[in-house]
Amino acid sequence: MATLENGDKKYTTLLNEIETGQIKIPQFQRHFVWELGLSARLIDSILKGYPIGVHSKNGIKVPV
Secondary structure: OOOOOOOOOOHHHHHHHHHOOOOOOOOOOOOOOOOHHHHHHHHHHHHOOOOOOOOOOOOOOOOO
């Protein structure tokens, strides 16, 4: 069973754990469309604690 670990990690350590399979990234329902640079910027923003928005277009109108 997998265990969850909370703590600070270096960016290179995170990438290494992804490459070696220690961290699994789930497959998504669509083909990968992000360029490598944009993916790196997203991970960098997450590690820096910047807020990340979620957008889903499902046809439901939500009042703003």
